[in-house]
Amino acid sequence: MKIRRILFIVGGALFLFLGMYTWNQRTQVLDGMAANVGLEAVGSVFTLVRKGEDFFAGIWNSYVNLIHVNRENEALKNRVADLESLLAREEENRAEITRLRTLLDLPTTTDWTPIAARVLTGRMGPNSVLESIIVNRGYLTGAIPGTPMLTQQGLVGRILRSGPRTATGLLLTDPGSRIAVRGQKSRISGIFTGRGAHYDPEVRFVDPSPDLHEGEILVTSGLDGIYPRGIPVARVVEAVITDHSRFMQIVAKPLVDARQVEELLLLEHVGALPLHVRQPMQSPHEEVKPPLSDFSPVAP
Amino acid sequence: MKTLFTFLWLFCFIPLAIVVQGFVPGVDVLVVALIILLQEKEYVFSAWVMLLFVLLQEGMGTLAFGGAVLWYGGLFLLFFCGKIFFEARNVFFLLLFSIVLGIMHVLLLLMLAPLQNLTLNVPTLLHEAFMQALCILLLWFPMVWLRRRMLRYANAA
Numbered sequence: 001m002k003i004r005r006i007l008f009i010v011g012g013a014l015f016l017f018l019g020m021y022t023w024n025q026r027t028q029v030l031d032g033m034a035a036n037v038g039l040e041a042v043g044s045v046f047t048l049v050r051k052g053e054d055f056f057a058g059i060w061n062s063y064v065n066l067i068h069v070n071r072e073n074e075a076l077k078n079r080v081a082d083l084e085s086l087l088a089r090e091e092e093n094r095a096e097i098t099r100l101r102t103l104l105d106l107p108t109t110t111d112w113t114p115i116a117a118r119v120l121t122g123r124m125g126p127n128s129v130l131e132s133i134i135v136n137r138g139y140l141t142g143a144i145p146g147t148p149m150l151t152q153q154g155l156v157g158r159i160l161r162s163g164p165r166t167a168t169g170l171l172l173t174d175p176g177s178r179i180a181v182r183g184q185k186s187r188i189s190g191i192f193t194g195r196g197a198h199y200d201p202e203v204r205f206v207d208p209s210p211d212l213h214e215g216e217i218l219v220t221s222g223l224d225g226i227y228p229r230g231i232p233v234a235r236v237v238e239a240v241i242t243d244h245s246r247f248m249q250i251v252a253k254p255l256v257d258a259r260q261v262e263e264l265l266l267l268e269h270v271g272a273l274p275l276h277v278r279q280p281m282q283s284p285h286e287e288v289k290p291p292l293s294d295f296s297p298v299a300p
Numbered sequence: 301m302k303t304l305f306t307f308l309w310l311f312c313f314i315p316l317a318i319v320v321q322g323f324v325p326g327v328d329v330l331v332v333a334l335i336i337l338l339q340e341k342e343y344v345f346s347a348w349v350m351l352l353f354v355l356l357q358e359g360m361g362t363l364a365f366g367g368a369v370l371w372y373g374g375l376f377l378l379f380f381c382g383k384i385f386f387e388a389r390n391v392f393f394l395l396l397f398s399i400v401l402g403i404m405h406v407l408l409l410l411m412l413a414p415l416q417n418l419t420l421n422v423p424t425l426l427h428e429a430f431m432q433a434l435c436i437l438l439l440w441f442p443m444v445w446l447r448r449r450m451l452r453y454a455n456a457a
Binding site: 010013017020021024025030031033034035036037038039040041042045046048049120121122123124125126127128129130132134160161163168170175176196197198 | 315318319321322324325326327328355356357358359360361362363364365366367368369370371373377405408409413417418419420421424428432
């Protein structure tokens with residue numbers, strides 16, 4: 001009798017669980033609640049931890065570790081001067097491109113505003129199966145699901161799930177990640193597919209071509225409608241034309257090692273207005289950065 | 301008095317456990333508090349704490365809601381089954397329990413991942429299971445010692 005009661009309770013619990021699971025898959029109500037409460041609580045804890053780290057690192061860097069600071073300062077000043085001259089040249093090129101586009105009457109591409117974000121921690125907890133990171137931005141502060149994440153070296157991934165001020169980002173190395181890419185020089189398109197943290201990603205559905213070589217940089221093509229075109233993604237490390245498949249076998253190494261990333265940029269979608277009409281979105285506590293309409297591939 | 305103390309203990313333990321979880325991917329550190337509460341026969345309190353832990357784990361995880369419910373539900377079930385055969389505070393029971401929880405971690409993810417079309421890396425999963433069992437064993441002893449000592453001070457005060 002007792003065993004029958006236990007079996008009845010376990011069966012009832014399983015039935016309730018399956019009901020809850022399927023209901024949540026359809027409505028996402030419980031996922032939203034977990035993101036709003038659980039993810040936010042975790043984000044708050046790690047924000048405090050990072051602030052503590054910054055405080056002690058600040059004390060160490062400002063008062064204790066001052067050796068070689070003068071020498072480093074001189075080197076940095078020289079570097080800033082070099083970069084300023086380079087920037088001036090690039091500004092000229094950019095202005096020229098805008099003029100030529102206007103002349104050709106090309107439609108202005110959809111624009112994006114970069115928002116700085118900090119990586120709070122990597123994947124954590126028994127439910128974190130996907131290759132992911134947690135960042136200190138949420139849907140109230142510019143990180144809605146689908147928002148691209150990148151650094152100055154290249155693409156990192158996209159936002160997967162958001163709480164109010166904390167979000168989980170999916171890395172491009174995750175097996176579920178798919179990105180439409182194209183060779184920077186060869187202009188050949190393919191789908192960049194993650195294979196987990198321990199293997200380099202591959203590029204699928206690339207038609208055989210002798211133009212695609214090892215060492216070529218792959219950039220986003222923008223065809224997937226998620227990422228703006230032109231963001232550097234990876235470098236081809238293996239490109240082989242095989243007899244047993246009608247597509248090329250391509251392995252590419254991401255330009256950004258996501259495990260080393262501490263800060264990143266989120267690209268907030270701000271609509272398709274022309275550059276001269278649009279005003280950048282501004283929060284009273286944030287430094288405004290100029291909107292990015294084009295992405296110049298950065299040499300690694 | 302003891303309930304108030306347990307509240308304070310959890311208030312200190314939870315943020316620390318979350319930080320530790322950030323360093324050990326795929327491992328649940330919060331579970332140690334739940335095991336200690338169950339061993340002290342605080343069943344109703346454990347159930348409320350479990351609800352909080354479910355929200356936290358589901359929030360920081362990347363699976364659809366349900367994995368943490370099964371994980372903690374399975375923990376409760378295994379604990380009460382194990383209690384029939386062993387003394388719950390016995391070290392041998394804890395050793396077995398931590399191994400079984402490690403195995404349950406693997407089985408649960410193998411069951412849940414296909415439901416969401418996810419690919420699992422089995423070596424990583426086995427490593428996580430080992431770390432989960434080890435983590436419970438390593439953290440249980442200092443946590444119990446600390447809790448008993450603090451409780452003694454609180455009672456004396």
